Amino acid sequence: DTAVSQTPKYLVTQMGNDKSIKCEQNLGHDTMYWYKQDSKKFLKIMFSYNNKELIINETVPNRFSPKSPDKAHLNLHINSLELGDSAVYFCASSPGLAGKGGELFFGEGSRLTVL
Amino acid sequence: GEDVEQSLFLSVREGDSSVINCTYTDSSSTYLYWYKQEPGAGLQLLTYIFSNMDMKQDQRLTVLLNKKDKHLSLRIADTQTGDSAIYFCAESNGQTGANNLFFGTGTRLTVIP
Numbered sequence: 001d002t003a004v005s006q007t008p009k010y011l012v013t014q015m016g017n018d019k020s021i022k023c024e025q026n027l028g029h030d031t032m033y034w035y036k037q038d039s040k041k042f043l044k045i046m047f048s049y050n051n052k053e054l055i056i057n058e059t060v061p062n063r064f065s066p067k068s069p070d071k072a073h074l075n076l077h078i079n080s081l082e083l084g085d086s087a088v089y090f091c092a093s094s095p096g097l098a099g100k101g102g103e104l105f106f107g108e109g110s111r112l113t114v115l
Numbered sequence: 116g117e118d119v120e121q122s123l124f125l126s127v128r129e130g131d132s133s134v135i136n137c138t139y140t141d142s143s144s145t146y147l148y149w150y151k152q153e154p155g156a157g158l159q160l161l162t163y164i165f166s167n168m169d170m171k172q173d174q175r176l177t178v179l180l181n182k183k184d185k186h187l188s189l190r191i192a193d194t195q196t197g198d199s200a201i202y203f204c205a206e207s208n209g210q211t212g213a214n215n216l217f218f219g220t221g222t223r224l225t226v227i228p
Contacts, residue, residue, distance in 0.1 A: 004157070041201060043158075043218040056215055090157055104150075104216065106157025 003027050004107040006091045012113045013081060020077045021110045023091030031055075032074040033104070034066060035090040043090070049074055078112075086114045119219035121204055126225045133191040135222045137204030140185065147180060148205040148216065149189045158203060161189070191224075199226045 004025045013019055025032060033056075034046040047066040048056035054066070063079045078085060091107040118140040127133045139147070145166050150158040164171045164178045164187070171178045177190040187206075191198055204219040 041152075041221045041223075043203065043221070045215055048215065092157070103160045103163075104158070106159070108155070108157050 004091055004093055004105050006089075006107040006110045008110060009108065010111050010113075012115065014115055015081055015083060017081050018077070018079045019081060019112070020075055021089055021091075021112070022073070022075045023107060024073050025091075025093040025105070026072065027093055027095070027105060028072075029093035029095045029105070030071060031094045031096070032068065032071070033092040033094075034074065034076050035092060035106075037088045037090060037109070039087070047074075047076075081112075081114045083114050086112055088112070119204055119206055119217050121202075121219040121222045123220065124223050124225070126227060127194050128227050129194060129196055131194055133189075133194045133198070133224055133226075135189045135191075135202050135204075135224065137187040137189075137219055138185055139187065139204070139206045139217075139219075141206060141208055141217070142185070143208040144185075144206040146207050147178075147187050148207075149176075149178065149187075150203040150205060150218075152201040152203065152221070154200075161202075194224075194226050196226045196228055199224055 006023045031050045033048045037043045046060045049068045052068045065077045068074045088109040088111045090109045092104045094102045096102045120138045148163040149161040151161050152158045169180050175192045179188045201221040201223050203221045205216040207216045
């Protein structure tokens with residue numbers, strides 16, 4: 001049973017398109033996240049939701065819109081894709097506040113390539 | 116913002132010890148973490164240390180924290196080929212409501228058989 005699952009695992013698309021990445025966790029965690037990992041492996045938080053409420057919204061273009069229909073799901077929709085959006089996007093969840101010693105559980109990542 | 120720095124690459128021979136270093140700038144860091152990322156996978160928590168500790172040992176892993184110098188290290192004893200991965204240092208300041216970890220750039224550990 002996969003704890004944090006993301007789909008799709010790979011996504012290749014043209015510039016200007018709109019795409020979504022879905023994430024689901026079956027761990028019963030209250031908090032979910034989206035991280036972006038660029039080609040140099042630098043990992044940066046984009047968004048965090050706690051019980052469906054947005055609690056972290058880093059400086060991310062507003063072409064990126066997260067949606068949390070319930071606390072087990074956090075989807076990421078990206079409009080008007082640009083070349084610089086090419087990256088691996090990781091979904092993660094934590095049982096409490098990850099910043100207070102809690103563990104982040106990561107999905108396997110979704111590799112987005114924009115042509 | 117917080118900066119977390121690591122060297123990018125480390126190579127060691129199988130059976131030797133590996134030491135991965137990390138420096139950070141946030142003087143109010145409360146928790147410091149080591150995560151491991153294997154190829155094609157997400158990150159997995161290896162261990163973490165609270166800022167009032169200076170050492171933590173867990174089997175082959177030893178974490179050392181020098182809070183004065185804002186320096187964290189991860190020592191892996193008897194390194195095995197299965198330890199080849201990218202290791203990320205991360206820190207948080209544990210403020211109420213804070214839910215963010217700041218990750219370093221990752222150190223790619225290569226273990227030579």
